[in-house]
Amino acid sequence: MAYSFTVDDVAFLRSGAGEAALSACAELPLTDRTRIADVATAKRVVGEHYAAVLETVLLRRKAVTKVDGADRWLFTADALQQASASAVARHRAKRLEGREVHDVTCSIGADLVELAKMASACTGSDLDEVRLEMARHNCAQAGIEAELFQADALRPRDGNAVVVADPARRDSSGRRTWKPEDFAPPLDELAAVYRGRDLVVKCAPGLPPEVAPWADEIELVSLDGQVREACLWAGDAATVSRRASVLRSDGTQWTITDAEPDEVPVAPAGEWIVDPDGAVVRAGLVRHYGARHGLWQLDARIAYLTGDHPPPGVRAFRVLEHGPYQEKSLRAMLRRHEIGRLEILVRGLDVDPDALRRRMKLNGTSEASVVLTRIGRSPFAFLCRAEVIAPE
Template identity: 75%
Template structure:
């Protein structure tokens, strides 16, 4: 079970003495094999607050995948799990720059600090006093000073500002919740309470857009090739029905929208296979992306694209040869090319890449990528070389 922080814990951890205690335990391995010894060491060095200190050390380590520098930050386990990665939160905040913004589920402040950096005025609220205390500390760490207030998200305490919400999507046992009506607060309740406001709601990427008819824009956001979230924008903020935003940790980004041309056809394989970013696929914008880059589809129901020149900045697959797929034929092709290490990508076929890789029993010296898909009713295998295309 995750540690349940108290307000006294937060006060201690935010103090100079708390930071000294965290620093004293920061080099402990905290593995399954060392846990008993590490707890004993922490008890001896820190005293009665040892559990809060060890939990903070572990959470800061986990936070490094979402924050460039989580040193000095305080988290709860659940809050960190749901927090947006900093580049994703920064992107959303940039769309609201210069506005008055109220984050009504601010939690420990991961999104709030980015909003506060760009908004004209910024308010954060939460029902959880511990998370609110952490948000106050984290805001100070980030050098911003939003107004913080303890309040229920469904009981407005501000007027005339954009409302941002990130409903809880796990139940008390930690299991993921999929139905928007079961979120806390529920999406329809948020939309009803803030019907007269501009509303932005962060959700999981698997959300069914038909379940939220009030949303006028559905934005899918990926970071470094991984789809991170869906974001719902109400009528006053929407500029397209569907948007895919692709972010990179190096600060580069691009977007494609439903308003762009989608006049592409299907055709024979070109020199390259392109697997569009997951945000593009989930947003239903594969054809728009293809049209932008002069690509076409192998099959109108499959997201793989093909062409003679891949888009800049992507990892694409140069076709070496292709033909009808069967496990026997694929094994023979890979052995003929002396392939011993293979990456397998699949769309449209009931094939598990890991299971297939084991069954191929390859022993060659080379490596390759295999793209398995269906063209019409024909299962097809492409032997490829993966290449990173320069920007």
């Protein structure tokens, strides 16, 4: 069970003595095997705040690939889990460049730090006093100046600032919840109290659009191929109805919206099959993406695209052989190509890739990918060679 920090813990961690304690414990292994010895060392070196120090060391290690400067930040376990990755937070902040912004659920400051770099003025508030004190520390570590105060997100302040919120998505027992009415604060209440204001709300990517009819724009954001969030935009902050933003850790990114053309044909497979980024699929922009890159659909209801020239910078699948899907015919296809390592992608069929791979009894020396899908009412298999297409 995660450690529960107190305000006194945070005050200690921010002090010179706390910094020295964190430095002294930073190299402890902190594994299951060394736990007893590590705790004994921390008690001897740190004293009464040893548990807060050890938890902070662990959380910093977990955060290093998510939050810039994590080795100097303070976290709680829940706050780190929900915190925006720095690349995602920067993307959102860029859309609000030059605006006055109020982060009404600022937590430990992951979004606040990036917002403050872009906004003309930035304030942050939270009900949780511990997280608020951590945010003060984290802003200072990032060299950010932002007004911070304790407040309920459902009690709006006067003004014209864009309101940014990231409701907690765990119930009273700490379990993740997908019901918007169980968010803290509840999604509908949040939208109601800020009706008429520009509002930006970060949510989980699986949120059904119909639960937020007040949102003028829904943006799906992925980072390095993983869909990270759905962001709801209301008021002048919204510019389209649907948007997909695809980010990479190297700083490259691209966006596609429903303002672009979406007329693509349905036709037999070309030389390549393209599986669009998950943000594009969840945002319902597969046809728009296909139209942008001169691709077409194998089936109007399936998210796979195909064409003779895949988009730059993606991992695409060059078709080697294809035909109606049956396990017997697929097994024969794999043997003809001497496949011993197989990636299986599935859309539109009830197939367990791991179970199917075991049944194929692979014993060749080559590697391939198989794309299983439905065309009309018929299942099809496409044996492919995956290739990463060079960026432009």
